[in-house]
Amino acid sequence: MxxxxxxxxxxxxxxxxxxxxxxxxxxxxxxxxxxxxxxxxxxxxxxxxxxxxxxxxxxxxxxxxxxxxxxxxxxxxxxxxxxxxxxxxxxxxxxxxxxxxxxxxxxxxxxxxxxxxxxxxxxxxxxxxxxxxxIPNYLNIPGEELPKVAHYYNDPHYYATQKTVVVGASNSAVDAALEIYRKGGEVTMIVRKPEIGERVKYWVRPDIINRIEEGSIKAYFGARLAEIKEEEVIIETENGTDILPNDFVLLLTGxxxxxxxxxxxxxxxxxxxxxxxxxxxxxxxxxxxxxxxxxxxxxxxxxxxxxxxxxxxxxxxxxxxxxxxx
Missing domain, CATH: 3.50.50.60 (FAD/NAD(P)-binding domain)
Incomplete structure (x- = not known):
């Protein structure tokens, strides 16, 4: 040196x-x-x-x-x-x-x-x-190291027609969910809190809430991602455990x-x-x-x-x- x-x-x-x-x-x-x-x-x-x-x-x-x-x-x-x-x-x-x-x-x-x-x-x-x-905020759950998992999001085209789980409810997670949905992706959001974050951009927050309410984007509130597998994810909710078929996971948790x-x-x-x-x-x-x-x-x-x-x-x-x- x-x-x-x-x-x-x-x-x-x-x-x-x-x-x-x-x-x-x-x-x-x-x-x-x-x-x-x-x-x-x-x-x-x-x-x-x-x-x-x-x-x-x-x-x-x-x-x-x-x-x-x-x-x-x-x-x-x-x-x-x-x-x-x-x-x-x-x-x-x-x-x-x-x-x-x-x-x-x-x-x-x-x-x-x-x-x-x-x-x-x-x-x-x-x-x-x-x-x-x-440095992402890691969840430290089984499967987080799999190639299908990303802590950064770039472009929605990559996820077109794929089953994508988005973890988080801040600006980055909401933007990713909306963009991927509009490129033909099947989006599921997993949100730890009971609602979309209050700090989400004011012109975007009504959009994501409406898409969830109409069923275009599925959302689990008061839930957490428990495990990621090659072809599915395991979610723990207030009503028990759900297993979802899955292609990609975006961990946009800050x-x-x-x-x-x-x-x-x-x-x-x-x-x-x-x-x-x-x-x-x-x-x-x-x-x-x-x-x-x-x-x-x-x-x-x-x-x-x-x-x-x-x-x-x-x-x-x-x-x-x-x-x-x-």
Whole structure:
């Protein structure tokens, strides 16, 4: 592994919208910086479903007051990819793609070394902006490892004419169920709670409720998926056990940040189920001096708390604090 001899003022871990926003602010402050992204540009967004429509309107997804013009008030995934790519390339954001951060070492003098799959970087400050989309919430049930099972959903065409079970009742699960049904798939939803989630997009929630009520999509409420087999699934309901013929299973039960990475670099997490990282709400600096958090990762397991639209401000907050300490 090579050692980069330059000492950076700032290393930004994560090349999503918030990581790019931090890079733009670092450029304004005249700081030497580098964004490290383990995948492609805005990697998590790239892996969202093909037909995804954002909950937010386009102006709320804008970075650095650069206009985001979309065909409709609520942009689609393809439009967002185009927007963030143009921002990164037009502003020459310094970013290394397909370079995964493996670990961070901090000296007694609070100097940091970022170790990646390719190099070692020395830096004074670090921003962790890695989001939460990398690790699914596993059910840990028999058969979850079968090839027919997926924790991510992409395109409905793949499931056309097939018997597909969708587990979950949030936006991702509802979108998948509706799209697959409309491509000719036979969809069954398994929902732990007694109804479709209240946070489902307001223009989509009536659609899924109506499809369930008319019988176009079958739904088991107050139920859980107990086992997945090659050609069937076993469901436990309030009325007993059901066995359904099945071709594919989509476990869209949410995702979580990489808590182990945070702990490994010394960031404290709350002792409750929320696992909120410790940071100063005014500066976003964690309990480890010189290491900051930005974006969705600040919410721990409360992944509904932070979005692009309300965490864009983290970039300026952090860079103002870093610049003020130089």
């Amino acid at each position: 090579q050692t980069n001899k330059e000492q950076y003022d700032l290393i930004i871990i994560g090349g999503g919208p918030i990581g790019i926003a931090c890079g733009l602010e670092a450029e304004k402050k005249g700081l030497s910086y580098l964004v490290l992204e383990k995948g492609c540009l805005v990697n998590s967004l790239y892996h969202y479903p093909t037909n995804m429509t954002f909950f937010s309107t386009s102006e709320k997804l804008e970075l650095d007051n650069i206009p985001f013009i979309s065909n409709n008030p609520k942009p689609r995934k393809a439009e967002a990819l185009e927007y963030y790519r143009r921002i990164a390339t037009s502003n020459n954001v310094k970013i290394n793609l397909f370079e995964k951060v493996l670990s961070v070492e901090t000296s007694k003098e609070n100097q940091h070394t970022v170790i990646t799959t390719k190099e070692r970087y020395s830096t004074l400050k670090i921003i962790v902006a890695t989001g939460f989309y990398d 995702y979580r940040p990489n808590f182990q990475f945070l702990k490994d670099i010394g960031i404290h997490l709350s002792n409750d189920a929320r696992k909120i990282p410790q940071y100063n709400e005014n500066t976003m600096e964690t309990n480890v001096p010189g290491i900051y958090l930005a974006g969705v990762i600040c919410g721990g397991m409360e992944t509904h708390k932070w979005f692009i639209e309300n965490s864009r401000v983290h970039a300026k907050m952090i860079l103002d604090d870093i610049a003020g300490k130089k």
